[in-house]
Structures are given as structure tokens and as C-alpha cells.
Amino acid sequence: MDFDFTDDQLALRDAVARWVDKGFGFERRHHLAKAGGATRAVWQELADLGLTGLAVPSEHGGMGFGAVEAMVVMEELGTGLVNAPFAAGALVAPALLQAAPAEVxxxxxxxxxxxxxxVVLAHQERAARYRLHHVSTQAQRSGDQWLLTGSKSVVPAGDEADAFIVPARLSGAVDATDGIGLFLVRPGTAGCSVRGHATQDGARAAELLLQACAATLVCEQGFEVLEEAVDIGIAALCAEGVGLMGKLTAITVDYMNTRKQFGTTLASFQALRHRxxxxxxxxxxxxxxxxxASLKLGEPAPARRRALSQAKVQLGQSARFVGQQCIQLHGGIGVTDEYIASHYFKRLTxxxxxxxxTLHHLGEVSTRMQDTAGVFG
Incomplete structure (x- = not known):
């Protein structure tokens, strides 16, 4: 199989890398995090590069690119530790909106x-434990409009978003996969309350409370659409994680080549080189x-879902190992807020x-291994 990138994909990678080098240094990132994590201005700069239209179909003014291009962009954004809601707003949301009526x-x-x-996805509920089909938010028809009642947690960039896509239950039990619709909610609508807060990695999220809030229907059979959009989000996280880990490793190697102990650099110790x-x-x-993960996004749902869970398990294991080892190799400086490595570690966490x-997706992989004991069988 050919894993070489095309010329267009390489050009896209270079364009993002140049912007990261010139426009998003650690000093800017650290300032944004200390100021509360608001990154709408960064989102607009990514839009100026044309990146917010990456996954939007060409008939709607976007570039209509696929999973590999998204992976290339996310890896570079991870390398630069760019804390903008790019995956949420430019990859996940367009996938959900493509299931909406033409006018929406x-x-x-x-x-x-x-x-x-x-536009961001607001799907997490307090008792869900990562289960996408656990939806207690209720949708009721009132005349010619839909009203939503419920709450969503940890909505990415929730207090900066112009709209939310909210899964809500039309019928069935709280854990049923059937009867889940997708709705579009605008902040500022009567009955919609948004409470923003900073996150540990220097970004922002919000708690969303809906009380008979008017919403626009995206689709009535929304569970499969939601699954596919979340898989796109997982693939984006995997690519971002590779960029984060690659840069953190490079920072650690550079530190080991300059930091001296007992009169010699850390890099000269064989045990540390093995680590x-x-x-x-x-x-x-x-x-x-x-x-x-990116190559499997086009597969049928059963194969796609298992592949993305496998990738998320490896991401979790690698991120934990790389983050902990690199911080330990730095020593005390590695956990200080003023030093760049600590911010990579926070984002990986x-x-x-x-x-x-990781445990959730390990269970997902186990559940989907019906005919074979091999992970890749």
C-alpha cells in the first residue's frame, strides 16, 4: 500500500506548518491559556487560510477534502499545540450538518x-459514561417547532459557538439507539443557558442547559450520523496526538542534548537513550x-467503529507513555507552567x-471482536 502523500497534501501540510511557525508560537498560546482560553480569533485565522472549509462540500463554498487531508492538518495543529476548536467546528460539525435538510x-x-x-457538537451527558446512545435530553413537538429540555456537558468552545448540534430523544428508553434526533440550537434562544469555563489544557468548554428551548431539526434518525461524526472526531484526535507526541519527543531530545548532569549531557547515558x-x-x-483510523473512515459502520476504537486505544496508551516518560526525563522543570513541555502533557492527557x-474503547473493541481473537482479524 502506498502511504506517500500527494503533492497537494504536502502543500497543505506546509501551509499549516508555516502559519504555526509564524503565527502561533508558545508565547501566544501561553498568553491565551492564562487569559481563559478564548480562541475565536485563532479560529478566524484558520478560516483565513481556508481551513474551516476543508470538509465542507464544494457546492457550499468549501474544499470538499477527505479524511487524509484532515489528518494532515490536525497533525500540524497538534505539533503547534494550537488550542482552537478546529476538529469540532471544521470536521465534526460539517459531517453532522450534511444530514440536515437542504435549507439548513x-x-x-x-x-x-x-x-x-x-458550530459544535453538544452530546455529552453526565450519566452517559461515553455511551453515545445514552440520551436523556427530550425533544417535543409544539405546533410547528421543536422544544428541547435537558443538559449537555463539556461542550467544546461552547461559550464561543454560534450554534450547537444537540442529540435529543424523540422516543424510546434513555439507552435506546432508536428514537435519537439531532437538532440545531442557537445560543441566546429563550430557554438556552450557556455557562463557559476554562479547561485544564488551556482551552474552553461550556455546560449547556435547555429548558423548552426552540430548536431546528437536523434529522430524526440521528444515531448513525452521530456515530460517524464522532468517528471523524476520533480520527482527528489521533492525528493531533501524533503531532503532539512528535513535538514533545523532539523537545525532550533537545533538552537531553543540552542539560548536563555529572559533567556530561543526559543524552550520553545509555539507560536514558533506551527510554x-x-x-x-x-x-x-x-x-x-x-x-x-483515517483510512477506515470510509468503511461500513461495523468495520469503521471497531477500527476507530482500536486507534483510540493505541492513542491513549501511547499518549500516556510518551507524556509521562518525557516529563520524567525533564525532571522538575517539566511540570512548570512556564515551560512548554507541561502544556503538551496536559493536552495529551x-x-x-x-x-x-482508553478503557471505554477497549471495551468497544472487545464487543466488536465477534468472529476472531485477533485484534486485526
């Missing part, structure tokens, strides 16, 4: 492509599974929890 698509997809709108070799092995395992932690 025409209203929102061009606005995403041209940077004037940030870096183990770190690089985990990085390459994560990279290969990131490629695997957050990635492990998003869209299901």
Missing part, C-alpha cells in the same frame, strides 16, 4: 466555510494507527478523555 445546509455550511460561524527509543516506538505505533477514554 444552505444556511450553515457556507457560513462555516467562510469563517462567520462556529527515548521506547518513546519513539510508541510514537510510531500511534502514527500507524492514526493512518489506519485531555485527548485521552475525549470521545471515550
Amino acid at each position: 445546509q444552505a444556511e450553515w455550511l457556507p457560513r462555516i466555510a467562510e469563517r462567520s460561524a462556529l 527515548i527509543a521506547d518513546v519513539k516506538m510508541q510514537l510510531e505505533l500511534a502514527r500507524s494507527m492514526s493512518y489506519y 485531555m485527548l485521552e478523555m475525549q470521545f471515550g477514554d
Whole structure:
């Protein structure tokens, strides 16, 4: 199989890398995090590069690129530790909106492509434990409109978003896969309360409370659409994680080549060199599974879902190992807020929890291994 990138994909990678080098240094990132994590301005700069239209179909003003291009962009954003809601707003949201009626698509997809709108998925509920089908938020028809009642937690960039896509139950039990609809909610609508807060990795999230809040129907049979969009989000996280781990490893190697102990550099100690070799092995395992995840996004749902869970398991294991080893190799400076490595470690820790932690996805892989005991069988 040919894993070489095309010329267009390499050009896209270079364009993002140049912006990261010139426009998003650690000093800017650290300032944004200390100021509360608001990154709408960063989102608009990514839009100026044309990146917010990456996954938007061309008929709606976007570029209509696929999973590999998204992976290339996310890896570079991870390398630069860019804390903008790019995956949420430019990859996950367009996938959900493409299931909407034509008039809803025409209203929102061009606005995403041209940077004037940030739409994010608000799906997590307190008792769900990462189960997408656990939806207690209720949707009721009232005349010619839908009213939603319920709450959602840890909505990415929730207090900066222009709209939310909210799964809500039309019928059935709270854990049923049938009867889940997707709705679009605008902040500021009567009955919609948004409470923003900073996150540990220097970004922002919000708690969303809906009390008979008017919403626009995206689709009535929304569970499969939600699954596919979340898989797109997982693939994006895997690519971002590869960028984060690659940069953190490079920072650690550079530190070991300059920091001296007992009159010689840390890099001269064989035991520490072996630990870096183990770190690089985990990085390459994560990279290969990131490629695997992106390539499997076009597969039928059963194969796709298992592949993405496998990739998320490897991401969690690699992120934990690489993060902990690199911080330990730095010593005390590695956990200080003023030093760049600590911020990479925080973001890697957050990635492990998003869209299901390692134990959750290990269970998903186990459940889907029906006919074989081999992980890749």
C-alpha cells in the first residue's frame, strides 16, 4: 500500500506548518491559556487560510477534502499545540450538518466555510459514561417547532459557538439507539443557558442547559450520523496526538542534548537513550494507527467503529507513555507552567478523555471482536 502523500497534501501540510511557525508560537498560546482560553480569533485565522472549509462540500463554498487531508492538518495543529476548536467546528460539525435538510445546509455550511460561524457538537451527558446512545435530553413537538429540555456537558468552545448540534430523544428508553434526533440550537434562544469555563489544557468548554428551548431539526434518525461524526472526531484526535507526541519527543531530545548532569549531557547515558527509543516506538505505533483510523473512515459502520476504537486505544496508551516518560526525563522543570513541555502533557492527557477514554474503547473493541481473537482479524 502506498502511504506517500500527494503533492497537494504536502502543500497543505506546509501551509499549516508555516502559519504555526509564524503565527502561533508558545508565547501566544501561553498568553491565551492564562487569559481563559478564548480562541475565536485563532479560529478566524484558520478560516483565513481556508481551513474551516476543508470538509465542507464544494457546492457550499468549501474544499470538499477527505479524511487524509484532515489528518494532515490536525497533525500540524497538534505539533503547534494550537488550542482552537478546529476538529469540532471544521470536521465534526460539517459531517453532522450534511444530514440536515437542504435549507439548513444552505444556511450553515457556507457560513462555516467562510469563517462567520462556529458550530459544535453538544452530546455529552453526565450519566452517559461515553455511551453515545445514552440520551436523556427530550425533544417535543409544539405546533410547528421543536422544544428541547435537558443538559449537555463539556461542550467544546461552547461559550464561543454560534450554534450547537444537540442529540435529543424523540422516543424510546434513555439507552435506546432508536428514537435519537439531532437538532440545531442557537445560543441566546429563550430557554438556552450557556455557562463557559476554562479547561485544564488551556482551552474552553461550556455546560449547556435547555429548558423548552426552540430548536431546528437536523434529522430524526440521528444515531448513525452521530456515530460517524464522532468517528471523524476520533480520527482527528489521533492525528493531533501524533503531532503532539512528535513535538514533545523532539523537545525532550533537545533538552537531553543540552542539560548536563555529572559533567556530561543526559543524552550520553545509555539507560536514558533506551527510554527515548521506547518513546519513539510508541510514537510510531500511534502514527500507524492514526493512518489506519483515517483510512477506515470510509468503511461500513461495523468495520469503521471497531477500527476507530482500536486507534483510540493505541492513542491513549501511547499518549500516556510518551507524556509521562518525557516529563520524567525533564525532571522538575517539566511540570512548570512556564515551560512548554507541561502544556503538551496536559493536552495529551485531555485527548485521552475525549470521545471515550482508553478503557471505554477497549471495551468497544472487545464487543466488536465477534468472529476472531485477533485484534486485526
